[in-house]
Amino acid sequence: MPATTFHAFSPALNRPLPQAHRAATPDEVDSACLLAAEAFAPFMERSREDRAALLESIAANIAALGDSLLNTASEETGLSVPRLGSERDRTVFTLRHFAAIVRDGSWARPCIDPGDPNRKPLPKPDLRRMLRPLGPVAVFGASNFPLAYSTAGGDTASALAAACPVVVKGHPSHPATGAAVAQAVGQAVESARFHHGVFSYLQAGGDRELAIGEEVVLHPAIQAVGFTGSFRGGTGLAALAASRPRPIPVFAEMGSINPIFVMSRALARDAEAIAEKVFASITNSTGQMCTCPGLVFLPQGQNAQRFADRLAALVRSSSPQNMLGERIRRSFLSRMREVSELPGVDQLARSDGPSGEGLTQATTVLQTSLNTFNTFPTLMDECFGPSTILVLCPSENDFPAAAERCPGSLAAAIFCDDGDIALGLAEVLARRAGRVVFNGVTTGVEVSPAMVHGGPWPSTNQPHTTAVGAMAIERWCRPVCYQNAPIDLLPRELR
Amino acid sequence: MPATTFHAFSPALNRPLPQAHRAATPDEVDSACLLAAEAFAPFMERSREDRAALLESIAANIAALGDSLLNTASEETGLSVPRLGSERDRTVFTLRHFAAIVRDGSWARPCIDPGDPNRKPLPKPDLRRMLRPLGPVAVFGASNFPLAYSTAGGDTASALAAACPVVVKGHPSHPATGAAVAQAVGQAVESARFHHGVFSYLQAGGDRELAIGEEVVLHPAIQAVGFTGSFRGGTGLAALAASRPRPIPVFAEMGSINPIFVMSRALARDAEAIAEKVFASITNSTGQMCTCPGLVFLPQGQNAQRFADRLAALVRSSSPQNMLGERIRRSFLSRMREVSELPGVDQLARSDGPSGEGLTQATTVLQTSLNTFNTFPTLMDECFGPSTILVLCPSENDFPAAAERCPGSLAAAIFCDDGDIALGLAEVLARRAGRVVFNGVTTGVEVSPAMVHGGPWPSTNQPHTTAVGAMAIERWCRPVCYQNAPIDLLPRELR
Numbered sequence A, B: 001m002p003a004t005t006f007h008a009f010s011p012a013l014n015r016p017l018p019q020a021h022r023a024a025t026p027d028e029v030d031s032a033c034l035l036a037a038e039a040f041a042p043f044m045e046r047s048r049e050d051r052a053a054l055l056e057s058i059a060a061n062i063a064a065l066g067d068s069l070l071n072t073a074s075e076e077t078g079l080s081v082p083r084l085g086s087e088r089d090r091t092v093f094t095l096r097h098f099a100a101i102v103r104d105g106s107w108a109r110p111c112i113d114p115g116d117p118n119r120k121p122l123p124k125p126d127l128r129r130m131l132r133p134l135g136p137v138a139v140f141g142a143s144n145f146p147l148a149y150s151t152a153g154g155d156t157a158s159a160l161a162a163a164c165p166v167v168v169k170g171h172p173s174h175p176a177t178g179a180a181v182a183q184a185v186g187q188a189v190e191s192a193r194f195h196h197g198v199f200s201y202l203q204a205g206g207d208r209e210l211a212i213g214e215e216v217v218l219h220p221a222i223q224a225v226g227f228t229g230s231f232r233g234g235t236g237l238a239a240l241a242a243s244r245p246r247p248i249p250v251f252a253e254m255g256s257i258n259p260i261f262v263m264s265r266a267l268a269r270d271a272e273a274i275a276e277k278v279f280a281s282i283t284n285s286t287g288q289m290c291t292c293p294g295l296v297f298l299p300q301g302q303n304a305q306r307f308a309d310r311l312a313a314l315v316r317s318s319s320p321q322n323m324l325g326e327r328i329r330r331s332f333l334s335r336m337r338e339v340s341e342l343p344g345v346d347q348l349a350r351s352d353g354p355s356g357e358g359l360t361q362a363t364t365v366l367q368t369s370l371n372t373f374n375t376f377p378t379l380m381d382e383c384f385g386p387s388t389i390l391v392l393c394p395s396e397n398d399f400p401a402a403a404e405r406c407p408g409s410l411a412a413a414i415f416c417d418d419g420d421i422a423l424g425l426a427e428v429l430a431r432r433a434g435r436v437v438f439n440g441v442t443t444g445v446e447v448s449p450a451m452v453h454g455g456p457w458p459s460t461n462q463p464h465t466t467a468v469g470a471m472a473i474e475r476w477c478r479p480v481c482y483q484n485a486p487i488d489l490l491p492r493e494l495r
Helices: A026-045 A048-064 A066-077 A081-104 A154-161 A175-191 A206-218 A231-242 A264-287 A302-316 A326-340 A370-375 A396-405 A423-432 A470-476 B026-045 B048-064 B066-077 B081-104 B154-161 B175-191 B206-218 B231-242 B264-287 B302-316 B326-340 B370-375 B396-405 B423-432 B470-476
Strands: A005-010 A015-022 A111-113 A127-133 A137-140 A166-169 A199-202 A224-228 A250-253 A260-262 A295-299 A346-350 A364-369 A387-393 A409-415 A433-438 A477-483 B111-113 B127-133 B137-140 B166-169 B199-202 B224-228 B250-253 B260-262 B295-299 B346-350 B364-369 B387-393 B409-415 B433-438 B477-483
Touching (some): A005 A066, A005 A206, A015 A175, A026 A199, A048 A066, A048 A154, A048 A175, A066 A175, A081 A154, A081 A470, A166 A206, A206 A231, A224 A470, A231 A250, A295 A302, A302 A364, A326 A364, A370 A387, A370 A396, A396 A423, A423 A433, B026 B199, B026 B206, B048 B066, B048 B081, B048 B175, B066 B081, B081 B154, B081 B470, B137 B154, B175 B199, B206 B231, B224 B231, B224 B470, B260 B264, B260 B396, B264 B295, B264 B302, B264 B387, B295 B396, B302 B364, B370 B387, B387 B396, B409 B423, B423 B433
Parallel strands (some): A137 A166, A166 A199, A224 A250, A260 A295, A260 A409, A364 A387, A409 A433, A433 B477, A477 B433, B137 B166, B137 B224, B166 B199, B224 B250, B260 B295, B295 B387, B409 B433
Antiparallel strands (some): A111 A127, A346 A364, B127 B477, B346 B364
């Protein structure tokens, strides 16, 4: 198969960028996966300190790319340089965070359970358990976070931390960004003299993009897959992986509605301030965040009106912003049309500010009643882009049942004040979301040991996992128990 | 739908038992699942101490059933009373083990990550994470362990420990045993004044058995499923659960080949003793154990001959034993025929002892070459019953590659002596099995914190889990993060 090329698209200019990128051939995909398999055993043999140093060296190399990386990423994604600067800092911090976790070693959950040769009726065996890495991992980069959830993002960092070699399938919307980061990783791997199969980067555009994704997931050397993206993409990869002669797990972080509930006392006290937080949350990165709040439940009345007025004013005075790409914009518009046309759904406000030249999109806020919400299940589907739907409820007593109906989410939020009876609602949301936020919005995912960035179906396909935080490393592992093992046959951590 | 009845089958008598058992109706299935949903919130609200006491009270009630339970179980399964006595003790021990785990509380992995209001550029939120129960769990009882992996076995004990109500689908081969245990559980639930939906027991025979299984798995109230049984059963339930509008996880422990590798020095020293251990392992419970070793790899030569001679002598002088049921026996015979007829596969020995009246089955040992093993993938499929296949290899240097070809297993074993170079093989087996045993057989699963009774596909469909040991409780949970939660809205463990 001859090599083909593809181009990124500039949302700001609304046209393809001139630089041509080579698409990976089937042979290159095969080599990357075979090299990853070859690298696995020597990678595991390197010390924890070496692995931590590798992650820190990757972090340093990415930081050293400086503004040039941010400019490239901004050109390819339409995201602003300051927004990308904080994403780059987050990526660097995540790599260092996992370096610290690797050094500490407790992530592997070692457990030593000594034997007892004198136990009756049978001697008790010596049992030692720890998490062991699964092997080569395929990571699918996301379009909306070209750094933090892509080439050297959280999935790659946590997989390398676990001693799993990584094969990245870069997102075709930011190939120059991906290649620059991949080079930074490759240099760190090389200078620390790790096997070069520890990290590979593959990309392609058009039809070939789907093909390389399938080739990687079906490759016998690959043992697990990390994916951040759409519901359709995630479930498609999971089905593909399940069809292998030896099925492998796919950890897919997919669409999420992230409902917010505002209780009456909080609303009475802070209607305008909460509206401002919601406005900032739905317009951050033009709403293209997996934790963007798609539904805001309010007890109807005068205070809900204050909230709606403030939110509407902010939206109307805002300008349309760039979206990541034409496909995402088309899908946003089609979802908005579908929802807006439902009887009982009204438009509250839409950006009236001047529109730029590029792939811009107005922020839109819709409004409906709880009754309409209960009638049309499509109102619970994610609408990826700058929008939200206010759901006016007869009273906050309706919140727990409404929350129960919401699909599984990465995050959910409650605004409550002293005297608001929020316990029942909090309990329901803890069953419907991976993270429950109080008096704040759902966007903003702290990189921290206690973070859970995961949740019930359909927000992920593996609700027991998280893609951010210390537990993220466990996705790439499996517990193994050694029974009566001679000391020199045990992994170092269990000796 | 009218209530129907069904009968258990006595393997020893080779005919149905007289007692008629009522099959659960669709309404009864629905009620049990709805009651479990209703019981969930009050169950979670009870203290850890209450939950631990419940598990201990179940253990005491089962122990109090005494010999009558063992006699009933023996009548229904054909397993011997002493064998069932140790299984009963294991069940009681498991319930007490989980009581201790609940009391300790660290199973929920609470993690508190304090906020920092002064952090720049943004304040750091207060984040607190712990494992929370998923909700009502359906447990499918296994035919081969009527006590330890059935009504109040490891799945039920670990789910109750996590505060998940349990709906058991009992195995139709031991309905009186299941009903007796269910009554013991129900009495414990009642006397501790737990909501009676915390535990329900359903059973049926014939076509209705499949139907109640499907009804339970598809019931919207059910949030997870535990299954121990065949590959076909496990993958079928997993596909069914994945087809729900809200898919739920199925934790299926399925077939497993559990290979044993005997290295040359160990073989030279202990050929006969190892053969004796293998014989005991494959005849324990008439080979109807998920950890029964289906393949034994040996370096060919004089010592392998010593091993084979001793094993053959033991097998020939043994008597056929009862199998659990006609369906299992038929499937064993059909697999044995399929394998025996392969060119290059020879019969080494078969039980010559006197056969009883009942559903008895002769132990059979087959023998083949590594070359034949590599030629016919069907030799790697589980053969559930009293048999094993010796695979004679040109040298032990062939072991790692042979191990790599073996399907995922619950357990694998290496017999090795000082001077045997076992590290490479041990590393491969740690990637192909949940537990690696040294100088012992794969049967015998200790109930202990460090145990892993799980493994790569196809031995389970969820390789990150274990069905035995402290981590078994984590199957019924999901991490939840609370961000900036008011103290009184947090679960007790996170305050």
